[in-house]
Amino acid sequence: MAGGAKARRLPRVVRERQMLDAAVRSFARHGYQAASMDEIAELAGVSKPLVYLYLNSKEELFTAVIRREAGALLGAVAAGVGGPEVPPDERLWAGLLAFFTYAAEHPDSWVVLSRQARTQGEPFAGEAARMRDGIVRFVAGLIGEAAAEVEGGGGITSRDVDALAQALVGAAESLAGWANETPGVTAKEAAATLMNFAWAGLGNLMKSERWSPR
Template sequence: MAGGAKARRLPRVVRERQMVDAAVRCFARHGYQAASMDEIAELAGVSKPLVYLYLGSKEELFTACIRREAGALLAAVDAGVGGPEVPPDERLWAGLLAFFTYAAEHPDSWVVLSRQARTQGEPFAGEVARMRDEIVGFVAGLIGEAAGEADVVITGRDVDALAQALVGSAESLASWANETPGVAAKEAAATLMNFAWAGLGNLMKSERWSPR
């Protein structure tokens, strides 16, 4: 028996990952208030006292979920985007594709970030806001670069407004795509890219943006 117990022991980092995985799943399905620490422990295959020992209270566990999932989303977008030698429109396309792909492949994570965390007030909403600010800053930088290359004068306020609008559209579209059967991440990314870069007027004339 003792040997069997030792065989089941896992490093703390592995156990914590299992607990956060289970918590993300539970919070996404039931919401923060209705999620049960008992169910999270059961899904993770550990005792409830061990969850409290490793990750603290329910609030601390939810915060850990938000931080991990936000970090993973930002890392996915960052990895998908090319360097400054890549044209701004191609970088935006790559970033959108990475964003929608992550949301599609990690639907529970996206529900936690886009819906659950924002509706629970602080400190959870602030965690998501920091992630969003980073994405908005990235998009604003691309818009500014594109304007500079086109020799177009655009105010910082307009750049910020456009970046906010594009990120807000991406968030809404990602949720819609995940809830609509048959909508692939690439299709959602292309829809927003054409709307944002080619413009609605050009789309009405069947003029679409496409990667080089």
């Protein structure tokens, strides 16, 4: 009884964090459909009725998980990038390193965001899409800044910037999944691989050196 009384004195925000942490592990392990509210409650150290009391339903719990994890990822990337006084290439590098580091240090979170959320239909896919759109806008801003520093901008149009940002984020998402599943690959190695691949091409574009088919 004393243990139960002590548990009830925990602030609601702490209890909810425990439930969301448990839900991330369960959803990553089993997927949305197979994840059990019983297991989530057990992992969180609470009763199943308390999970429903706080988070209403499995759907709302999964939505809350996606929003929290997406916010944490976006926050990590934004925090990792320096201010406008930092050169664009270094800002892009810092953003990529923060992205891959987060994915490596929070593999369950990355599985939920990159796989589970996108395969369960609405409203979950929409939540994941909003996260991705936020990252794309951020990367597009960095590419646009880099182009602006070059006289004439290398002939890069706003459409080029948007397309390059989409391509870079898509590559980062795929590479993060591969890196997490490949023993020995570090976040720094993955980030450097993509940075070398992307910046070499961007550098040519800045100099108006575009590839074209023969």
